[in-house]
Amino acid sequence: MKELTIISGKGGTGKTTVTAAFAILAKNTILADCDVDAADLHLILTPEEISSADFIGGRGPQLDSKKCTRCGECQHLCRFDAIDFSEESGYVINEFACDCCGLCAQACPEEAITMEDTINGHWFTSDTRAGKMVHARLGIGEDNSGKLVTLVRQQGKLMANKEGCELLINDGPPGIGCPVTAAITGVDLVLIVTEPTLSGMHDMERVHGLCRHFDIPALVCVNRFDLNLVNSEKIRGYCSEHKLPLVGEIPLDAIVNKAQVARQSVVEYDCGLVSQVVREMWSKVEKELNI
Amino acid sequence: MIIAIASGKGGTGKTTIATNLALVAPAAQYLDCDVEEPNGHLFLKPKINDKRNVTMPIPKIDEELCTYCGQCAAVCEFNALAVIGDKVMVFSELCHGCGACTFTCPEKAISETTKSIGCLEIGKANAVESNELLFAHGISNIGNPLSPPIIKKVKKLVNNDCFAILDAPPGTSCPMVQTLMGCDYCLFVTEPTPFGLNDLELAVGVARQLEIPCGILVNRSDSGDDQIQEYCRREAIQILMEIPFDRDLAFAYSKGEAAVIHSQKLREGFQKLHQKIVAEVEK
Numbered sequence: 001m002k003e004l005t006i007i008s009g010k011g012g013t014g015k016t017t018v019t020a021a022f023a024i025l026a027k028n029t030i031l032a033d034c035d036v037d038a039a040d041l042h043l044i045l046t047p048e049e050i051s052s053a054d055f056i057g058g059r060g061p062q063l064d065s066k067k068c069t070r071c072g073e074c075q076h077l078c079r080f081d082a083i084d085f086s087e088e089s090g091y092v093i094n095e096f097a098c099d100c101c102g103l104c105a106q107a108c109p110e111e112a113i114t115m116e117d118t119i120n121g122h123w124f125t126s127d128t129r130a131g132k133m134v135h136a137r138l139g140i141g142e143d144n145s146g147k148l149v150t151l152v153r154q155q156g157k158l159m160a161n162k163e164g165c166e167l168l169i170n171d172g173p174p175g176i177g178c179p180v181t182a183a184i185t186g187v188d189l190v191l192i193v194t195e196p197t198l199s200g201m202h203d204m205e206r207v208h209g210l211c212r213h214f215d216i217p218a219l220v221c222v223n224r225f226d227l228n229l230v231n232s233e234k235i236r237g238y239c240s241e242h243k244l245p246l247v248g249e250i251p252l253d254a255i256v257n258k259a260q261v262a263r264q265s266v267v268e269y270d271c272g273l274v275s276q277v278v279r280e281m282w283s284k285v286e287k288e289l290n291i
Numbered sequence: 292m293i294i295a296i297a298s299g300k301g302g303t304g305k306t307t308i309a310t311n312l313a314l315v316a317p318a319a320q321y322l323d324c325d326v327e328e329p330n331g332h333l334f335l336k337p338k339i340n341d342k343r344n345v346t347m348p349i350p351k352i353d354e355e356l357c358t359y360c361g362q363c364a365a366v367c368e369f370n371a372l373a374v375i376g377d378k379v380m381v382f383s384e385l386c387h388g389c390g391a392c393t394f395t396c397p398e399k400a401i402s403e404t405t406k407s408i409g410c411l412e413i414g415k416a417n418a419v420e421s422n423e424l425l426f427a428h429g430i431s432n433i434g435n436p437l438s439p440p441i442i443k444k445v446k447k448l449v450n451n452d453c454f455a456i457l458d459a460p461p462g463t464s465c466p467m468v469q470t471l472m473g474c475d476y477c478l479f480v481t482e483p484t485p486f487g488l489n490d491l492e493l494a495v496g497v498a499r500q501l502e503i504p505c506g507i508l509v510n511r512s513d514s515g516d517d518q519i520q521e522y523c524r525r526e527a528i529q530i531l532m533e534i535p536f537d538r539d540l541a542f543a544y545s546k547g548e549a550a551v552i553h554s555q556k557l558r559e560g561f562q563k564l565h566q567k568i569v570a571e572v573e574k
Contacts, residue, residue, distance in 0.1 A: 009328055011301010011461040016486065037464040038299050038490040058368060079389055096468055096501060099439075101389030102368045115368075138464055140496040145464040146436065174301040174461050175327035178436035197545040199306065199330040206328060209433040227538075228545035252538075254514065260484050261516045 001160045002289045003153075003168045003187040005034070009203030011174035013195045014223040017256055018278065019171040020044040020265040023130035025282045030165045031128070032156035033135040034183040035173040036121065036148045044265055047126030047133050055136065055151065057120030057144030060100045063093050067112035074104035074113060096141060120144045123152060125159065130265075132159055146178035153183070166291050176210045184211065189289055190218040191247070196231035204235070208244065218244060219288060221281055225249035245288070248281030250274055292572055293455045295324075295474045295503075299490030301461035303480045304510040304534075307544060309458040310334040311551045314418045315558060316565040320453035321416070323428035324470040325460040326409060326441045333547045337416040337426035345429065345441050346405035347388040352379045356400035363392035363401060384436060408432055409441045413448065419551060419558065425450060439469040446473070454565070463493045471497060476572045477505040478531065483515035488522060495528065506571060508564070511536040529571070532564050 006019050019041060023031050033041040063074075070090055075083040082097035083104065093104070093113075105113040120143060123136035134156045136148050156168045172183040184190055190211050194204040204220070211218040220239050225232045232249065239246040251273055259269035267275045296309040306323075310331050313321035323331040350363070350372065361374040371385035372392055383406055393401045409431040418424040427448045429441040438460070446469075449455045459470040471477055477498045481491040491507070498505040505528065509519055512533035523530050534557075543553050551558040 008301075010330070012303060013301075035462075037462040037467075038301075038493060040300070040486040040489055043485045043489055077390070077394065096472055099387055099389060100368060101387055101391050102366065103389050103391040103394055106366055106391055106395055140463060140493060141468045141500055143465050145462075175325075175438075175466075176433060177327045177431065177438045177466065179462075179464070180327075181434075181436050195545075198333040198547040199328075202330060202333060203328040206433060213434045227541055231545055257484055257514050260486060263485065 001157065001166060001168060002291055003170065004189050004191065004285065004289060005170040005172045005184050005187045006191045006193060007172035007180060007184065007207055008174060008193045009176060009207035010200050013193045013200055014250070015193050016040045016171055017266060018191070018193050018221065019169060021267045021278045022169055022282055022285070024265045024267050025279065026167060026169065028165050029131050029167040029169055030156050030160040030163065031131060031133040032152050032168060032170045033133070034149045034152055034170045034179070036136045036152065036179065037138045037145050037173070039135055039137060041171045042135055044260065044263055045128040045130055045133060046263060047128045047135065050125045050127060052122055052124045054119045055121040055123050055148050056117050057142065057147050058100055058118060059102065059115040060095070060098065060118040061093055061102065061105050061113050062116050063091065064112045065090055067110045069110055071109065073107050073109060077103055077107050100143060121148055123148065123155065125155065131165070132163060134159060146182040149173070149179045149182035167289070176206050180210065184216055185214055187216060190216050191285060192218055192220045193223055194220060194235065195223050196225055196228040196235060201231060201235060205238070208242070219247045219285065220244050221248040221250065222246070223250045224252040226251050247284040248277050250277050292569070293449055293457065293474045294476045294478060294568055295457040295459050295471050296478050296480060297459035297467060297471065297494055298461060298480045299463055299494030300481065300487050303482045303487060305480050306330045306334065306458055307550065308478070308480050308508055309456050311549055311557070311561050312565060313424055313456050314549055314551050315561045316454045317422065318453050319418065320425035320450050320455045321458065322445050322448060322455060323458045324442045324445050325458055326429035326431045326438045326445065327460060329428045329430055331458050332428060334549050335416040335424065335426055337414040339412045339414040341413040343411045344407055345409045345411060345444050347408050347440055348390065348403040349383045349386045349388060349406050350381055350392050350401045351404040352381065353400045353402065356398045358398055360397065362395050362397065366391050366395045387437065388440070408435045408437060411444055411448070425453060438466045442466055442469045463497050468497060471501055471503055474503055476568060477503050478508055478568065479505055480508045480510055481519055482511050483509055483517065483519045487515070488518050491519065492522070495526070504571060506531045509533045531567050532560060
């Protein structure tokens with residue numbers, strides 16, 4: 001089984017547009033939406049849920065105010081400024097600021113703070129017209145998105161093995177932090193979707209740095225390449241300098257948003273230039289993955 | 292006054308809006324909290340006059356004192372320590388720098404050292420009408436998984452006499468929450484597509500839980516459907532501005548040029564946006 005992750009660094013360059021098209025073009029694949037805090041792939045693939053489960057991301061502190069003697073040791077030690085105090089309510093844990101490290105529970109002389117399992121979100125397996133899919137929803141403002149990405153990928157791999165699928169396609173999150181690391185470590189290939197803007201290029205170089213850091217082979221695709229031909233040429237230069245295969249240049253076209261509004265992938269909605277480029281790109285990715 | 296520019300979905304134009312607003316607002320300060328991919332400097336072209344390292348504490352084991360009891364590993368919620376036989380391993384990339392191990396060690400065998408996770412750059416940029424604009428951003432090191440400690444450091448640089456604009460990271464998890472906490476107002480930048488709406492709803496959920504008043508800016512407002520307007524009506528959220536797609540502006544953006552320098556109409560639009568935000572906060 002091979003694993004491909006689609007990332008970008010900068011958000012909104014077209015990761016999910018490309019992933020949804022690949023999902024339709026790929027035969028015998030499993031899909032995993034690893035952008036767990038702003039998942040969108042389901043909006044195109046309209047999954048029918050097979051199963052759902054809680055995501056227990058870790059443990060969090062619970063303060064029993066009856067046992068609390070207001071000694072303030074927890075607030076004194078907390079490095080995340082997550083313990084508030086007021087005369088009326090006493091000490092209260094601010095769950096948004098809390099890092100769930102458990103130091104307060106260790107330190108409380110009255111044992112008024114205990115660490116309890118926390119449900120940080122939900123994950124699902126579903127049927128879609130492009131194959132089976134694993135996806136998740138992180139609770140609003142919750143921590144542990146990296147862990148949830150790892151879980152989604154693991155479940156995707158299990159499902160691929162069970163179903164005898166030769167490929168797992170992961171739709172990745174933006175950025176270069178913990179969820180991205182969780183989405184790319186150990187995969188066979190990464191596709192970086194960028195755009196010819198200074199931001200897009202700046203972020204592509206950083207996310208490429210991350211791929212090199214983990215020694216993962218990467219390909220590049222330029223979306224809306226005709227928005228700025230000078231910058232697109234610079235991306236070509238960067239790719240050839242770093243021996244990064246450039247597998248496709250997608251033109252700026254209103255069809256992409258129209259397809260999205262119609263809840264279809266671009267290759268389903270239209271057979272114009274955008275679709276053609278994406279199809280050619282997919283053949284190159286298949287070849288690179290050797291499937 | 293501290294306001295955040297956020298979105299949920301990436302690429303809707305947060306940085307475009309944040310930088311343009313900073314360029315026209317009087318006494319503005321721009322702070323880039325998207326420390327994984329900071330881009331505001333590409334448009335504001337600040338002169339950096341102060342650079343600070345951002346570090347995080349990590350445990351250091353004194354093998355002379357350690358009895359390999361394993362309590363440090365047991366107490367670590369992030370599995371950043373392992374004790375195998377007479378060896379203690381510290382996985383610094385998993386460490387959150389909370390100090391629980393140091394606190395717990397019965398032999399006082401753990402002290403702390405620091406590791407660099409990124410940096411802050413502070414400077415000034417030229418705003419329109421020759422105003423001066425305060426600038427700061429955080430940059431996370433490549434390979435560093437933890438951006439919230441850097442975001443916290445960026446927010447410590449907020450100047451309370453300024454109209455402080457925080458450029459938030461995408462998503463709805465810890466880095467975005469860390470940015471929004473304590474803000475007076477949040478402007479969500481979205482686009483009229485199913486992805487834009489889906490992620491906007493999640494982001495508004497965060498603002499509501501944090502009890503931060505919010506408004507919406509619809510970018511590329513003519514490039515999708517009308518579901519955002521529907522949603523805002525239903526939820527009674529004010530749309531402060533709509534900007535239609537303009538290929539010239541997109542081209543200017545691609546070269547790192549700010550829209551307000553390019554277009555008089557948008558300059559006035561952003562001045563109005565600033566006034567509306569101030570009015571909302573003072574309401």
